[in-house]
Amino acid sequence: MTEFTQEFIVGHMNYWLFIVLMMTGLYIVVAKGNLVKKIVGLNIFQTSVFMLYISMGKVVGGTAPIFPVDMNIDPNVVYSNPLPHVLILTAIVVGVATTSLALALVIRIREEYGTIEEEGILAANRSTARVEEQDHGEVMGGPV
Amino acid sequence: MSAQAVHHTAMTLNDQLPALQILVTFIAAPLVVMFGSLRLAWPIAFAASAISFVIAVMLLSQVIDGSIISYHMGGWAPPLGIEYRVDAANAFVLVLVTAISTLVLPYARVSIAAEVPEKHHALFYTAFLLCLTGLLGVTITGDAFNVFVFLEISSLSTYVLIAQGANRDRRALTASYDYLIMGTIGATFFVIGLGFLYMATGTLNMADIADRIADQGANRTVRMAFAFIVVGIGLKVAMYPLHLWLPNAYTFAPSAITAFLAATATKVAIYVLLRFMFSVFQPSFLFEFYTLDFIILPFAIIAMFLSSFVAIFQTDFKRMLAYSSIAQIGYILLGISLLTETGLTAAIVHLFNHGITKAALFMAVGAYVLRAKGSFYDEIEGLGRRMPWTSAAVVVGGLSLIGVPGTAGFVSKWVLVQGALEKGWWPVALLIVASSLLAVIYVWRVVEVLYMKPTPADSDVREAPMSMLIPIWIAALACIWFGFNAEMTLSAAQAAALSLLVGSAGMMN
Numbered sequence: 001m002t003e004f005t006q007e008f009i010v011g012h013m014n015y016w017l018f019i020v021l022m023m024t025g026l027y028i029v030v031a032k033g034n035l036v037k038k039i040v041g042l043n044i045f046q047t048s049v050f051m052l053y054i055s056m057g058k059v060v061g062g063t064a065p066i067f068p069v070d071m072n073i074d075p076n077v078v079y080s081n082p083l084p085h086v087l088i089l090t091a092i093v094v095g096v097a098t099t100s101l102a103l104a105l106v107i108r109i110r111e112e113y114g115t116i117e118e119e120g121i122l123a124a125n126r127s128t129a130r131v132e133e134q135d136h137g138e139v140m141g142g143p144v
Numbered sequence: 145m146s147a148q149a150v151h152h153t154a155m156t157l158n159d160q161l162p163a164l165q166i167l168v169t170f171i172a173a174p175l176v177v178m179f180g181s182l183r184l185a186w187p188i189a190f191a192a193s194a195i196s197f198v199i200a201v202m203l204l205s206q207v208i209d210g211s212i213i214s215y216h217m218g219g220w221a222p223p224l225g226i227e228y229r230v231d232a233a234n235a236f237v238l239v240l241v242t243a244i245s246t247l248v249l250p251y252a253r254v255s256i257a258a259e260v261p262e263k264h265h266a267l268f269y270t271a272f273l274l275c276l277t278g279l280l281g282v283t284i285t286g287d288a289f290n291v292f293v294f295l296e297i298s299s300l301s302t303y304v305l306i307a308q309g310a311n312r313d314r315r316a317l318t319a320s321y322d323y324l325i326m327g328t329i330g331a332t333f334f335v336i337g338l339g340f341l342y343m344a345t346g347t348l349n350m351a352d353i354a355d356r357i358a359d360q361g362a363n364r365t366v367r368m369a370f371a372f373i374v375v376g377i378g379l380k381v382a383m384y385p386l387h388l389w390l391p392n393a394y395t396f397a398p399s400a401i402t403a404f405l406a407a408t409a410t411k412v413a414i415y416v417l418l419r420f421m422f423s424v425f426q427p428s429f430l431f432e433f434y435t436l437d438f439i440i441l442p443f444a445i446i447a448m449f450l451s452s453f454v455a456i457f458q459t460d461f462k463r464m465l466a467y468s469s470i471a472q473i474g475y476i477l478l479g480i481s482l483l484t485e486t487g488l489t490a491a492i493v494h495l496f497n498h499g500i501t502k503a504a505l506f507m508a509v510g511a512y513v514l515r516a517k518g519s520f521y522d523e524i525e526g527l528g529r530r531m532p533w534t535s536a537a538v539v540v541g542g543l544s545l546i547g548v549p550g551t552a553g554f555v556s557k558w559v560l561v562q563g564a565l566e567k568g569w570w571p572v573a574l575l576i577v578a579s580s581l582l583a584v585i586y587v588w589r590v591v592e593v594l595y596m597k598p599t600p601a602d603s604d605v606r607e608a609p610m611s612m613l614i615p616i617w618i619a620a621l622a623c624i625w626f627g628f629n630a631e632m633t634l635s636a637a638q639a640a641a642l643s644l645l646v647g648s649a650g651m652m653n
Binding site for chain 1: 289292293296300303304307310314315317318320321324325328329331332335336339342343348459460520521522523
């Protein structure tokens with residue numbers, strides 16, 4: 001089992017930050033009733049994953065992964081790993097698309113329900129379900 | 145591993161099939177937007193889907209003997225380049241997905257016209273094609289990060305498609321929103337898992353990851369990756385405690401979309417789960433063994449009973465079928481957790497059989513929604529006489545759902561029971577039979593409502609139009625045909641199961 005020494009804690013700083021951000025995001029998604037705030041939480045959650053990827057591509061002592069223009073590559077220069085960064089470019093695009101779609105849905109929900117608070121929407125849905133139950137429920141208990 | 149793969153120097157059109165599988169629908173999607181105003185939206189969508197189906201069948205015929213097609217996207221060799229890798233398992237899923245989409249599209253024309261405002265039609269078919277592209281991409285790719293990208297393409301378009309049900313019921317919007325939140329959390333969990341895998345192996349090509357994991361064995365990073373991936377994909381599969389998005393999404397989506405999603409989206413997610421469990425991670429890892437035995441198996445059995453039980457007490461035909469879907473996913477997961485060739489065969493064949501069964505049933509629901517303006521039991525009372533063909537298809541689909549001999553559902557449940565008995569797990573075999581009895585109850589309730597109740601005197605309900613009846617009956621007849629001619633699906637499923645079991649590098653070493 002790894003000891004929780006100071007070196008371990010400081011050496012894994014990027015993971016601690018990732019975990020804190022991730023849990024903050026997830027907490028907001030679960031705890032907040034406002035649909036827009038939920039999306040903000042979702043964004044923080046996704047951003048934490050971007051951080052995880054970006055920090056994992058960092059090589060200690062490495063520089064930006066850009067070759068010199070004349071392509072005289074010095075084998076002694078250490079470069080960071082660009083691949084995770086590229087992956088995260090894709091994931092950011094996906095995140096933007098998700099956010100915009102979610103916001104569009106919130107606008108439509110606001111048009112139909114007149115609120116973007118989860119409480120009001122759930123209450124409206126529940127009363128619709130109750131009316132449906134009254135209208136269509138008797139088929140359950142009726143004589144065969 | 146890579147030695148036995150057919151090396152591709154793509155020269156002929158035939159060699160380009162794996163790329164075309166994705167590109168046809170992907171290119172058709174913007175075409176639909178451009179020409180949608182000229183009434184070409186539906187013909188383009190249908191043509192693209194039909195071509196995809198032909199390509200999928202051609203691919204399956206090439207790999208059914210156990211060979212593997214490795215297609216190098218853009219000529220970049222894996223593991224650096226993105227590889228499209230076709231074997232019996234994913235060719236089988238490709239055929240299922242494209243067949244269902246080609247079946248649903250002719251049906252959708254009338255059904256969507258009634259349920260979605262006309263100004264949205266072109267964009268609707270675009271979203272449908274993008275969803276199809278995403279599902280096909282997830283299935284065909286051999287690159288782990290590519291799976292995520294295609295997964296999000298299909299998910300984002302799925303949220304749009306579900307929200308289109310808002311014209312009938314505004315709750316489609318909240319269902320879509322809920323699915324968006326849960327689906328995004330699931331997809332992000334999946335990416336976290338991929339990140340850990342990349343940390344442990346330094347590669348994203350699935351076959352390459354498998355080789356390197358086999359070399360280094362299990363460690364904490366690999367275990368974390370497995371946990372995140374199973375939970376993330378589990379959300380998409382609607383694995384029992386992660387199923388909460390499914391009932392509302394299926395109930396409030398337009399009928400054609402429900403039929404399409406129920407038959408394909410969760411099935412593709414199950415394929416991804418299979419692929420990661422067997423081709424990327426090694427089933428010989430103890431942690432995977434424990435996950436299957438102590439998490440997936442119990443939850444699969446709970447899903448089989450609890451969801452069937454909830455289905456019995458529904459008053460809406462469509463919602464009842466949604467709960468039944470969660471139960472049926474339980475059977476598939478049960479087959480996977482047996483971890484034998486028979487169990488896997490059962491899982492894959494049930495994936496197919498349940499796909500066609502649910503397609504038939506959900507399409508029939510759409511016919512009731514079109515004619516009777518709803519799918520609540522009191523709205524479809526006595527319609528067995530008014531809509532004889534649709535109702536007869538419901539009976540056939542219902543029998544297949546129960547697993548009555550002579551239907552497709554029987555074949556898969558029979559193999560599943562066999563798999564359980566092979567392992568000596570006779571209590572599990574008994575539970576499978578017992579949960580099928582619950583299916584008898586919820587199917588019987590529908591049959592009773594359709595045939596034993598009097599038709600309301602003022603009802604002016606007519607039979608559904610031909611364009612809907614024909615797809616419904618193709619799916620219904622497929623339920624019977626694959627019940628009597630089980631050889632074809634069983635041998636394909638067995639080839640798929642073998643390719644998954646052999647495909648895991650650790651088992652070959």
